[in-house]
Amino acid sequence: MAVSTRTSPSAAPGPSRARRASHTWRYPVISVLAIVAFLVIWYLIARAEVWRPLFVPPPSAVWHQFIRTTTIHDGVVGYNGKYLWEHLWSSMLRLFEGLALGILIGVPLGVALGASRTIAAILHPGVTVIRSLPPLAYFSLLIIWFGIGESAKVVLLFLAAVAPIAVATADAVGNVPVDRLLAARSLGASRLQTITEVILPSALPEMMTGLRVALGVTFTTIVAAETVNGLPGIGGMVRDAQRFNKTDVVVLGIIVIGIVAIILDIGIRALDRRVVPWRGRA
Incomplete structure (x- = not known):
């Protein structure tokens, strides 16, 4: 009598639930262990006084300044x-004001650049210049125009955010498959409907990538921008x-900035x- 060797669907090879669960917690544990290792090395270096405490303050001094x-x-x-x-809240308000303005201007600008060759010929060189220049290169000019108050900082953050968003949106709009546009037109969609119902959904993954890049650029810019009349603000505090050679406060500010950067990226x-649940799926 022949014995069937066919496996049932439930016995099909593949990662088990336990294995998937192990992958879920493995990487966070690795990250925590890396942080603990860094703190231990930092403590040992400070304890051995490889460098003077003025240059490398011990973790206890930084914790004292946190308190x-x-x-x-x-x-x-x-x-x-x-x-x-x-201080942190003041910095975040400036950050989100500049980023919000960058989104409000950058997305429509990117759609226009990607949808119209004429508009691209007129505006794309200027966007490229803004994207290529380090934001601090024109910060002094903004201070002359707007003074040392909040306006100069917000405009600087806006300029830092708008270029990555506009360029990413323009590239995404330009890469929308032609067959989708033709299908929309054949169904009688207007130009506005084509943009809102075909182009923007198709371009959304690349737009989100541009937003992530813009957030990183804006966050690094705000710390530098707050070196001029930046109090209250985390960059101004640093x-x-x-x-005044308060290295422990400087290190505390750097740690806070790093933690906030990780939270924002997450x-x-x-x-x-x-927003884009279909990213990476066939």
């Missing part, structure tokens, strides 16, 4: 009269501490998965 900047000490509130979270990737 001081988040509480009232000797009648002084936080750092320079503001709590650490207030700059002010550097002037947030934009989560938004990308929510």
